[in-house]
Amino acid sequence: MCISNFPYLIILLRIQLFAKHIIANTDFGHPTHQLESGKFAANKMSEEVVDSEKISHWDKIDYDEKPNYLTLINKRLNEFKHPNIQIRIGEKLFDCHALLLQCFSEVFDELGNEPDVTLPEEKVTPEAFQLIYEWLLSQKSGLQREHFVEVFVAAEYLRIPRLINQCWTYVNDAESLMEDQAFQLYLETIPFKHAVLQHMMLRRICRFFLTLVASEEFVRLPVEDLCVLLKSNFIGVFSESDVLYAAAVWLLDDWESRSEHVGEVMKLVCFPLMSPSLLSRLIRCEEDDRIRVILQHDTTKNLTIQALTGLFKTSSDQRFGLHNSSKPVHRTWLKDPTVSAAQEDKPLDYKSHHQECTFGKFMERLEGLTSNPNSWQDFETFDDVKYA
Incomplete structure (x- = not known):
């Protein structure tokens, strides 16, 4: 090696040692270093965005309202x-x-x-x-x-x-659903067999009752619904004889299949509300021949005899200051325009007894109602009727 080149070798050696030192102390390819660098850059960008929001008045920008x-x-x-x-x-x-x-x-x-x-x-x-x-x-x-x-x-x-x-x-608005409207709704419930609604509507019938008895729909009633109707204290009649005759109309329409229901139906007639004279005629079967078969039934005979006996006992008890607590509830009594004017001050029992009629007269009344089906609207009652 030439002595003249020795200084250059010394310089090259120092450069190599310095390069090794730099490489040993600086890891340019380490992932952590790269991530930290990116995070720092993102933070810087975020700060710049926030600053730009303040500068550009972001909250004052007009935009369409979201529906x-x-x-x-x-x-x-x-x-x-x-x-x-x-x-x-x-x-x-x-x-x-x-x-x-x-x-x-x-x-x-x-x-x-x-x-x-x-x-x-x-x-x-x-x-x-x-x-x-x-x-x-x-x-x-x-x-x-x-x-x-x-x-x-x-x-x-x-x-x-x-x-x-x-x-x-x-449904609970009785003012809009009563009388004929109640019965119309009853008819509409039949295909759906809604018993609660059906029976509720039947109990809304008062002055319309006799017009219903005169209709074909009445004789088509099933026995269960007939019983609900006849059991009602709300039905409007001139006397309890009307209830007896209405029951007879239903029974006689198909006597062969309905005769088995005589006892059940007759128990719904309040015989104690009838006059002694009518009860006596019923017991002796002196009424219309068309209903004789019903009057001769054991249940009917027993009920009429008990009612007549009870009336005489009640009359005797009243004379001695006793009271009969088992007196049946009254129906809604209708006024007969031909006789009611002179009886305004009479007791209800007297009024209803005075309006009793034969089965023949009852059927004539039904015929009149058939020819004038809206005449029930003119019926008046002795007591104020409250629909419920």
Whole structure:
């Protein structure tokens, strides 16, 4: 090696040692170093964004108001957009939104997200379901009179509490559902066998009773519903003989199959409300021959004899200051316009006894009601009638 080149070698050696020192103390490729560098850069950018918000008055920018999601949902429901459940009733199909049904109906809420549901037509008619779905969509809670019973029955089956309560509110309004309107609603309940509603409506009949007896619908009543009607203290009659004769009309219309019900039906006639003279005629079967077979029945004979005996006993007790606590409840007595004017101050018993008639006269009255079916509206009662 040449002596003249020695200083250069010394310089190169020092450069190599310095390079090794730099490499040993600086790890340019370490991941942690890179992440920390990126984090620092992100923090710096975030600070710059916040600063820009303050500078650009972000909270003063005008923008369109976001619509309420309930409004959007309501719009989709009313436009039947993308329904997700299909209801089958008989041959009818309804495409609906499950969410709407689940919000009101406990039945649909329990079904969950079932896409296809079949409902029994005897419980939920297509007309009732259509009206119910419209009711669910509507902001109003009112109900139509048409198909009311169908809606009521369907609401009970589907368990829709709000709609059921609305139906009962209507039913409990005696001023709008009484007399002939009550009987009309009764007829509508028959196909659905809603006994509670049927019997409630029958108990709303007062002055319309005799017009009903004159109709074909009366003789078609099942014995259970006839008993509910005859048991009612609310029915309007001129005397208790009207109740006896009304029962006879029903029994004689199909005597062969209804004769077995004589005892059951006769027990609903309040014989103690009749006059002694009429009871005596009934016991001796001196009434119309058409009802003789009913008067000769053992139950009828026993009831009339007990009533007549009870009346004489009551009269005797009253003379000695005793009281009969088992006196039957009165009916709603109607005023006979031909005789009531001179009897305003008479006791109710006297008034009803004075208006008693024969079976023949009773049938003539029914014929008059048949020819003028709205005449019951002119009937007046001795006591004020309160519909309930």
